[in-house]
Amino acid sequence: MAFELSAQTVYILFLLFFVCSTCGQLYLSVRQSKAVLAHRNHVPAAFTQNVSLAEHQKAADYTLAKQRLARYEILFQALLLLLFTLGGGLDLLARLNQEWVQHDIAQGIVLIGLFALVNMILGWPIAWYRNFRLETKFGFNKMTLATFMADQCKGCLLAIIVGLPLLYVVLLLMRILIATHWFGGAWWLVVWLVWVIFSLLLMWAFPKWIAPLFNKFEPLKDDILRARIENLLHRTGFHSDGIFVMDGSRRSGHGNAYFTGLGNHKRIVFFDTLLKDMQAGEVEAVLAHELGHFAHKHVFKQMIVTFILALVIFAVLGWLLPQSGFYLGLGVHESSHAMALLLFMLVLPVFTFPFSPLASVLSRKNEFEADQFAAKYADASDLIHALTKLYRTNAASLVSDIWYSRFYDSHPGARERIAALQIATKAD
Incomplete structure (x- = not known):
């Protein structure tokens, strides 16, 4: 050594x-x-x-x-x-x-x-x-004690069903490869490859089989909003497995939206709390921001x-x-x-x-790029209004210490983000 x-x-x-x-x-x-x-x-x-x-x-x-x-x-x-x-x-x-x-x-x-x-x-x-x-x-x-305990039990059961086989394979590989000196002692390379494959499978399976264990997902029922979203997806060349609404209000009053899954299993998910507070144009702008992450290959x-x-x-x-x-x-x-x-x-x-x-610097850079993409394919002023509503309804601080932000903030500060979008609005 x-x-x-x-x-x-x-x-x-x-x-x-x-x-x-x-x-x-x-x-x-x-x-x-x-x-x-x-x-x-x-x-x-x-x-x-x-x-x-x-x-x-x-x-x-x-x-x-x-x-x-x-x-x-x-x-x-x-x-x-x-x-x-x-x-x-x-x-x-x-x-x-x-x-x-x-x-x-x-x-x-x-x-x-x-x-x-x-x-x-x-x-x-x-x-x-x-x-x-x-x-x-x-x-x-909005969570009850029963829901809290049920989530804990489901998490434990999921860890056993999903995590135990992976752990067994990892420990078995370590024992065999270290004892036999295969790969010149680079057993960790094989284990890393197994972990990568497992991670990809988990990302692929999460939206269809894992997430529904904790929340209900229903197809978006608002036909006008659905048509507007499908038009945005067509303009941006994005394909998904569906547009769903999640019962986020079952646990929290916070609003959000996200993409999940890989390949043909990609899903667009809106919290019901977000749709309750947003106008159609604002929902479209939020979605356009999320699409920007895929367009720039951030994921x-x-x-x-x-x-x-x-x-x-x-x-x-x-x-x-x-x-x-x-x-x-x-x-x-x-x-x-x-x-x-x-x-x-x-x-x-x-x-x-x-x-x-x-990691925080890279993430904030990605968020700025996604905002600019949204300003191109949706109305930048709608995104400004949507973000302001999110800051308000989520009680997100509009002020942050510069060093705290550098270490922890995955998103740009509220003032910097809105200022960049206002510039994009004027440019249009």
């Missing part, structure tokens, strides 16, 4: 990145709260005609409440990470698992399953508070970037897996293939946090 990590090196690097990541997230959250609070009593000039002071203040208060909860969640997740790693939590799960299960692959599956179950249960209080306190306070939550490009990054991640895992320092430096003494997967994915966000702005 050309370079071997010592346990001390891993320990120091982990603590360094852990502190930077945790403090960085808290710092950015505080900055965002301060920026929103500083502008709470003044509606930005671009929105004074369409957003009242009361609506603006509701958005500010909603954002401040979410940021307060986010800070508690950051600290909670940081504590859990320390308990699972340096605190010996993963070691404890591994030892308990070894007493119950004998076969190595079964041990690996049970270990990861136990971790997922414990992590989910520990996360329930925050999830419950977010839905039944914070969202309810601001009038967005395909993002998928390729994701696969390339995953390849790098698997390669790093392949390098770390045989190194004892990787486990010992993170407080783990019970090493195995499954433990390597679990430990690596658990600490990965700590080391990737500094690179968050790169």
Whole structure:
């Protein structure tokens, strides 16, 4: 091995990145709260005609409440990470698992399953508070406790049905390829390929078989709106498997629209909450924006970037897996293939946090391009009105701290986005 990590090196690097990541997230959250609070009593000039002071203040208060909860969640997740790693939590799960299960692959599956179950249960209080306190306070939550628990059970069942076979195949491949030294030790390349194929199949199957487990999808019944949308699809050369309305109001008052699926299984989905508040021209403009992502191949490009990054991640895992320092430096003494997967994915966000702005910059660029596409094939003023309504009905803050935005915002700021569309309107 050309370079071997010592346990001390891993320990120091982990603590360094852990502190930077945790403090960085808290710092950015505080900055965002301060920026929103500083502008709470003044509606930005671009929105004074369409957003009242009361609506603006509701958005500010909603954002401040979410940021307060986010800070508690950051600290909670940081504590859990320390308990699972340096605190010996993963070691404890591994030892308990070894007493119950004998076969190595079964041990690996049970270990990861136990971790997922414990992590989910520990996360329930925050999830419950977010839905039944914070969202309810601001009038967005429509979910009952029965629906919440049903979603949790469905998620667990889906993870077992879909995730268990993938995990079994991955662990089996790791055992065979590592033991036989096939592919010159590049077992991770084969596992990455299996993961890519699985991801594509999941994207293809999601709209038809998975999404309906959680929501009802009905064909769009408004004939006038349907005709307008079909005309837009014809003008842009887009083909889909149908236009559907989702019962988003069953869980939340937030409105949205999205595309899902691959190939002939692509679907256009509108939340019923969005259609309730939008005029036909505004719905068309929102759809035109989504079509812009496909026209500019944003979905395909993002998928390729994701696969390339995953390849790098698997390669790093392949390098770390045989190194004892990787486990010992993170407080783990019970090493195995499954433990390597679990430990690596658990600490990965700590080391990737500094690179968050790169993904956000690319995403915001894509959103600007999609807006310009919408301005070309629909009325830019309709998109401005639609976005303003979305900001209003979703209580989205019209103000954001510049550094918080650089790290987290996948969409451009409200003022920048509207200003770019106004320029496009004048150009027309």
